[in-house]
Amino acid sequence: MQHTIVMTGASRGIGRVAAERILRLSSDVHLLVVARESSGALPLAELGAGGRTFSHVAADLGSLDSVRCAATEIRDRLERGELPPLRGFVGNAGVQYTNALTAGPDGFESTFTVNVLANHLFVRLLADCFVAPARIVITASDTHFGDFRHNLGMVPGPAWKSPDVLARTGAFPRPDTATAGRTAYSTSKLAAIHLVHEYARRLPHGIDAIAFNPGFVPGTGLARNAGPLARFAVRRIMPVMTLTPLATGRGAAGRHLADVVLGTTRAPSGSYVDRGRVARSSQESYDPGRERDLWAAAERLTA
Known part of the structure; x- marks a missing residue:
């Protein structure tokens, strides 16, 4: 059935x-990609080559209005x-x-906006459109x-605070440093897992929510806002690490x-999939009280 x-x-x-891969393996999928216009219409249009069903909606994920x-x-x-x-x-x-x-047009810290609030807004506005x-x-x-086992000493661990604090700039010590930026990143990813757990509780039966961890993947463009030396290392040196576990x-x-x-x-709703298998996320990520608080804050901040 087309979907x-x-x-x-x-x-x-x-x-x-x-x-x-989705388009190649599933001929009944219409893939609708949400991306900035500046991502380039031609590279995105290439997804539709060979008669595959594809369309594009423009949005800046750093803007909740967009x-x-x-x-x-x-x-x-x-x-x-x-x-x-x-x-x-x-x-x-x-x-x-x-x-x-770094703040977006809504006044919220940009890492938290893109990695947490934008996803939440999409899920909430499309929630009653899903067909199980x-x-x-x-x-x-x-x-x-x-x-160290999970971040190789490259990214500080999360530093949880009230969601209303995390949503604002300057939430971490020495906020003008790369360390603070990376802390904002790891904390936003913890928040994403918290919300997946809450989605699993709140969404109707048959609509599953999964957190996916790709592992450390060098050269993806995630470090595009870093300095020249860091970008060079990520693009040219760190890819060699893919030859190791x-x-x-x-x-x-x-x-x-x-x-x-x-x-x-296969993964039940609320799962954390580590690459190709269901696994446990961090002990800190299982906190129903914190998850309810984050849900309430996300609802308020995106209203």
């Missing part, structure tokens, strides 16, 4: 690999029958800044563990993401 999957973060990196407009457009197209039934949302887009002072069985997949990160190649990570989206990787 729609909405996806962010499909224009490059693991998302691009996943998008191509996200709201994109979600409304998708709803309208679904209601008019221009798109087949909605059975998937993939929140794969993510950002990491070199400070914790459906799957919501949010890309997380093993940096949320905060230990310490890192995952972009192709493998994209395939794992596609398999989670398509349900080839």
